[in-house]
Amino acid sequence: MPNRFLRYGEQKYPITREAEARLDRALDSVYATGGSGHQWLSLYADSATPCRLLIATGVPISIETEFAPDDF
Structure with a gap:
């Protein structure tokens, strides 16, 4: 199974499908007319490791997928 990461500026964070769905909703809210x-996004909402990211226009954000050698 590939590993998915959120690249936020120069940082890279592991991301789950659930967190990606929350990110999509935050992006919709930020870029809506x-x-x-x-908008603040809690990346690991149910974790003891808090990680809040400011989702704002102009901040480079992307989702990256890394495949393990077993994936081929």
Whole structure:
């Protein structure tokens, strides 16, 4: 199974499908006409490791997939 990561600026964070869905909703809110322009996203909502990212226009964000050698 491939590993998925959120690249946020120069940082890279592991991301789950559930967190990716929350990211999509945050991006929709930020970029919507009349949207807030920014929104905080808790990447690991149910974890003891808090990680909040500011989702805002102009911040480079991408989802990357890394395949393990077993995936081929």
